[in-house]
Amino acid sequence: MLKRLILIAGSSSSSDEPSARGTPLLSPAEKAALSREFPGVEIDAPCPPGNAPHAAVDARAWRASQLDLWALDTHLHALDARGLFDLRLQGLEREGAARTAYEVLTRCQRFLRRRNVASATAVFARVLGRHRELYELDRPLVRADYDHAIDVWQWMLRLDPRASVAAQAAALFHDVERLVSEANVRIEHRAADYQAFKDEHARRGAALAGAALAGVGLPPEVLDRVGALVASHERPGDDAELALLNDADALSFFSLNSAGFLDYYGPEHTRVKVAYTLRRLRPEARALVPRVRCRPEVEAMILGEPRRASAPAPAETQA
Template identity: 35%
Template sequence: MLRQLLLSDFRAEGPAAGHGWPLVQQAFPTVQLAPLSAGRGAHVLRLDVSEWNAPAFDPVAWDARVFDAGERTEWLALHLEGASREALVVAALEILTRYQCLVGRRNAASATPLFNRLLARHRSLHDLKQPQVRAEFHRAVDAWQWTLRLRPEVDLPPQAAALFHDVEQPAHGPLPLRAFDRVQPARGADRAVRLLEEAGADDATCRRVRELVTRGERPGSERDVSLLRTAGALSFFSRQSSSYFREAPPEHHRRQVARMLAHLRPEHLRWLGHLRLAPAVRGQLEVLVAAHFPVDVLA
């Protein structure tokens, strides 16, 4: 688990508030901001922010290093160096967002033995030694984490559904979109309900999760379905877009970015400013945002 962000220039009174650190603490309340000395006993991974900030940098380049470290320990600390002041704050927010699936944020609805069992069963489905399966697992957990960032008070069914709500997220290349729409929801719903039943969830919870994964538009579900679509879109841009741009034919790029962008309302666009996007993704997204929204949220 990612538990600490260690800063070389951490003062006795803490990081300078004027540089924006309260925003990082607000976005990631379970991650401790601390001086380097506080990392004793943790697995400390040193990351050079100047590399992260390089114009041509693709965040995928760091993934194996960070995830390997995160999966070897229950107490991971990231030591950031190579930048200062506002540049360090911006990078810290982007890095924590990129790797938020290692943070394991919970709320009252998911900080329960039932959800612990569900997460354990969900993880057991994935052979993390296989790179593509590992990426799929991280994407699912990332989508769950986005539901909590977007709606901190979200109850259990949307959180559980996010783990299996993968219809919008083609993980291994450009499978035709209609095939995903047709196959993935039913398969994900069956898997979710089976694991929920094994974890001890009641019938009402299982029914609601099934409806959400399959996008059942019953009265009152619209808000939760919208939340899942927004979380899936932000997860695509944050976690998957770089790989998709490498694997999918160029003619698919604009269409996929447009599909994901369509799930975001104007109030969601600020979250795009928390993401480190590969140059090709950023360029495509800037074009589409400029065409559909009057404010440049990526500046």
């Protein structure tokens, strides 16, 4: 679990000690804002003595979109499996330090495992345990789906810190059907009828979620609500919790999945996905997209897509 963000000024180096700096990289207001956005992480922590478990991110490579995200994720997964770790953001300049810290923490937020009153319970710990049991993390697409599920959950709590236990469980289990249909290769972009494929994905996912959650201790009415949210998550409507799930799902695509999506599908299909996902976002959630670091190709697609009220289902995409 990520516990400390250590900010290091100046040129990146192999040194374990922060570079000397005359002024703080973050103002008190910036530090407070990051602490509110990412509770549980010590922001701008002092660098500990010795060689504490940590990952290092070069700020210049990050801002230039030249960082090897696959290698970073592999390292973070290994650290997380062993316990608490630090993230060292090095090579920073005062200007832009807060934004870079925000972007990197957003990319790494699945290692925070933020909870609220509804999910800081023994029952929800069993929900998380049951969810984890479903995933064989040595399979790349399964790992990607697991990371996405955790990231959607974390986005949900950022968007609504009071999210219900049903909404949080639905965030975790909304794409569980992929473990059956797309664990080895993605197929939905080949579907003749995209919306029918996605509706079936949601319907089957609701049944799988209900079966997985049986016996963890959630009340029947909560289980029913989780099933309803998962069953409808491909057709968001006026339901506030469904819209929240949809916003969190869409933001996770941009912050966590879009680079890998581009590599997997190529630019043409990614452009379709970007347009569709932007149109699914409510205005207040779409306003957060410019604060997310995406690859330049994806950023260009975002800038080229006009704002619209709703999105018809494209012939091919992946949620």
